[in-house]
Amino acid sequence: MSVLRAAWVPDDDPERDWQVAADLAVRWVEREAAEQDTTAVLVLNAFGAEQTVPALRRLTQQHLVATPRSGRQRVGIGVGSVLAYVPDAKTLEFATGLARGSSLAVVEGSLFPLRGWAAQVHAIDLTRPEDEVEELDSRLTSALGRLKFYGNNGYGPPFDRQQAARVLDDLRSAGLLDRDAVLGAMAAQGISPNGLMRLGQLIDSASGR
Incomplete structure (x- = not known):
């Protein structure tokens, strides 16, 4: 079973603060978790970022956090909505597996481009939620x-x-x-x-x- 719903925050505005980007994604994932009555998971490339970004720290106070290195055993499989924060390719793959049958939000960073991913999974752009999802040629x-x-x-x-x-x-x-x-x-x-x-x-x- 694939991811049911997807959203992203593109890294397309140098003036956008990372806290703003994280907050948009956290709010969406929290709403998804509440609607599905499931536990959300924050997925990071490595532990530590959740302590430096207030929105992420707030999410981990009530939900779970994992990295590819910590593995699925830390959070289970398909447990609920997932937020992948500035993932590289490996972390995105891991987050997608955890979000199977649920929802996935991704905050884009410099490690992996997400525009093509967003078009393929019909991800909502959380900075422009009313816009149509971009389609590939x-x-x-x-x-x-x-x-x-x-x-x-x-x-x-x-x-x-x-x-x-x-x-x-x-x-x-x-x-x-x-x-x-x-x-x-x-x-x-x-x-x-x-x-x-x-x-x-x-x-x-x-x-x-």
Whole structure:
């Protein structure tokens, strides 16, 4: 079972205070937990951030907190709504697993781009909750399906990498090769963190970086 509802706070305004971003996500997750009568979970890359951001500290006073290193045994599986705070790819994958059958909010940081992820999971932008959810170009969406097919083994086998590279070359030729959008979208489709790393390398090669 997948995540039922998703929301995010994009890192698109240098003037937006991190406390404001965290507060938007915390309030949404708390509402989701109350409606579902479940326990919320704050997911961090590492323990410590919850002590420096007041909104996060407030959340942990009544709910749970975990990191990929602490593992699922600390909070269980699918226990309720989840807030992933400025996650990297590994932390996002972990948070998504915990939010299975429930709700997931993510505050974007510099470690992993989320625009493609948000479009794939139809996440509400909590800074503009009345706006329509951004959609990816239909041609890009079609290519993402092929990338997922070749990424089931994390783009490890040479054949999979070759085929993925061809898809990326086609996107580049069409002017649709957006690194952040592709990586975020493929994370939403379940490509592993290692697979995303290899895919990023393929994108850089296709872009001539």
